[in-house]
Amino acid sequence: MESRFRVFLLITAFALLASPALVPMAAAADEKPAEKTEQKAGDNPVNEVIQQDPVIQPEVKRREVKQADVETENFEIGVFAGLLSIEDFGTNPVYGVSLDYHVTEDLFIQGRLGYSEAGTTSFERLGGGVTLLGDREYIYYDVALGYNLLPGEAFITRNTTYNTSLYLIAGAGNTEFAGDNFFTIVWGAGYAVTASDWFALHMDFRDHMFDIDITGEDKTSHNLEASLNITFYF
Amino acid sequence: MRKCFISLFLLVSSLSVSPLSNADEPEEHFVKVADPYIEMHTGAGRGYPIFYVAARGEWVQLLYRKTDWFRVKTEDGKEGWVSAAQLSMTLNPSGQRVDIRDPNEKDFVVRDWEYGASIGDFEGLSVISFYGGYHFTENISNEIIISQASGTVSSKTVLSLLNIIHEPFPEWKVSPFFTLGTGWIRTEPKSTLAVTRDRTDQYANYGLGVRMHITKRFLLRVEYKNYVIFTSRDDNEEIAEWKAGFGFFF
Numbered sequence: 001m002e003s004r005f006r007v008f009l010l011i012t013a014f015a016l017l018a019s020p021a022l023v024p025m026a027a028a029a030d031e032k033p034a035e036k037t038e039q040k041a042g043d044n045p046v047n048e049v050i051q052q053d054p055v056i057q058p059e060v061k062r063r064e065v066k067q068a069d070v071e072t073e074n075f076e077i078g079v080f081a082g083l084l085s086i087e088d089f090g091t092n093p094v095y096g097v098s099l100d101y102h103v104t105e106d107l108f109i110q111g112r113l114g115y116s117e118a119g120t121t122s123f124e125r126l127g128g129g130v131t132l133l134g135d136r137e138y139i140y141y142d143v144a145l146g147y148n149l150l151p152g153e154a155f156i157t158r159n160t161t162y163n164t165s166l167y168l169i170a171g172a173g174n175t176e177f178a179g180d181n182f183f184t185i186v187w188g189a190g191y192a193v194t195a196s197d198w199f200a201l202h203m204d205f206r207d208h209m210f211d212i213d214i215t216g217e218d219k220t221s222h223n224l225e226a227s228l229n230i231t232f233y234f
Numbered sequence: 235m236r237k238c239f240i241s242l243f244l245l246v247s248s249l250s251v252s253p254l255s256n257a258d259e260p261e262e263h264f265v266k267v268a269d270p271y272i273e274m275h276t277g278a279g280r281g282y283p284i285f286y287v288a289a290r291g292e293w294v295q296l297l298y299r300k301t302d303w304f305r306v307k308t309e310d311g312k313e314g315w316v317s318a319a320q321l322s323m324t325l326n327p328s329g330q331r332v333d334i335r336d337p338n339e340k341d342f343v344v345r346d347w348e349y350g351a352s353i354g355d356f357e358g359l360s361v362i363s364f365y366g367g368y369h370f371t372e373n374i375s376n377e378i379i380i381s382q383a384s385g386t387v388s389s390k391t392v393l394s395l396l397n398i399i400h401e402p403f404p405e406w407k408v409s410p411f412f413t414l415g416t417g418w419i420r421t422e423p424k425s426t427l428a429v430t431r432d433r434t435d436q437y438a439n440y441g442l443g444v445r446m447h448i449t450k451r452f453l454l455r456v457e458y459k460n461y462v463i464f465t466s467r468d469d470n471e472e473i474a475e476w477k478a479g480f481g482f483f484f
């Protein structure tokens with residue numbers, strides 16, 4: 001984000017400076033002959049060595065490296081789809097978006113936003129026309145801390161190797177279900193395969209736990225989710 | 235923002251030296267190995283095998299960074315991951331040591347932006363909250379906070395756009411802070427209970443807490459807040475909130 005902003009500033013500045021920059025160019029053209037005569041006059045061999053110095057320089061630009069200039073790829077944005085088993089309401093498709101921030105090689109923070117729709121309970125199916133819920137949307141968001149427990153490599157063929165990681169996550173969030181909000185604890189594990197420099201495939205298994213009373217008793221419901229996530233580093 | 239101005243300044247100075255330099259050209263960062271060698275790993279992690287070493291005097295290109303690791307390309311096209319610690323011993327084209335280091339306590343003190351999430355207790359309800367803050371000075375900052383609290387009777391959504399934080403000793407390892415804020419709180423009764431109306435009230439709060447820099451851009455914070463809710467009834471409602479969470483800064 002910031003680097004894009006910087007590029008914008010640089011381009012603007014370049015446009016602004018383009019016209020005045022031509023002035024020193026003209027001045028440089030004037031200076032060149034004077035430089036040549038100076039070189040002819042000075043027959044000192046040491047001077048010549050200094051003049052030749054650029055020739056033996058490696059082919060690199062004389063631009064100072066500052067760590068702030070090097071692109072960072074600590075963020076990972078993704079879309080996921082999978083199955084969510086909503087307790088008492090069947091297993092249903094779920095999809096959503098994710099954003100990860102990698103703090104260190106071990107630790108990351110993950111935010112997720114997901115959407116699913118509850119199916120019918122067996123009571124509703126057998127009851128003939130009875131509906132328990134008006135609002136069947138299941139929307140959740142959560143933030144979790146992740147830990148890369150088992151980083152490694154997967155050898156797909158003799159010459160194809162992908163970096164992988166088995167990670168654990170635990171966090172908290174909110175679930176909006178049946179018209180109410182529920183404070184939700186989320187925990188699980190995932191397996192990531194970094195397919196190239198810029199994208200990775202994740203397989204995630206999570207449990208969303210919250211206290212609910214819509215079936216007539218207070219209980220902790222466990223909502224298990226299995227999903228595939230495609231993420232992009234930026 | 236400051237970095238933007240620095241790069242703008244660098245651009246101005248480079249333009250006056252070489253007016254023909256092209257701003258659209260992608261930046262290339264070359265450094266020279268000064269240690270006896272640097273180790274190139276197959277992945278961005280300490281356990282990944284070393285498959286190549288670049289010897290002293292070789293020029294390598296820095297492509298991009300992922301946490302503590304740099305993707306590096308050698309002159310003969312080999313690409314691998316080198317730890318930031320090893321690259322801090324490399325040299326710039328001018329022979330100066332490359333400025334590679336991690337964000338530390340000093341950067342934490344002068345941070346501009348801070349984001350985070352926390353969980354806790356909101357007068358018997360479980361609460362999750364997200365915040366983003368901007369530091370005007372080392373001591374004064376403002377935070378925008380959105381919280382969702384839910385329990386068996388009702389759920390509450392809290393939004394605050396004005397939450398001034400004063401941090402008297404930002405350089406302390408565990409740094410205390412005081413807050414004063416205002417916002418809106420929306421209360422929705424549970425749908426399984428008898429139907430009562432949703433309501434939105436304004437509130438004011440004061441609070442105190444501590445922040446602690448853990449590593450790199452990562453911090454922990456714990457805070458207490460006392461809310462006074464200006465209800466439409468005769469008396470105001472008071473709510474105490476405890477939260478603990480993490481954040482990161484830029």
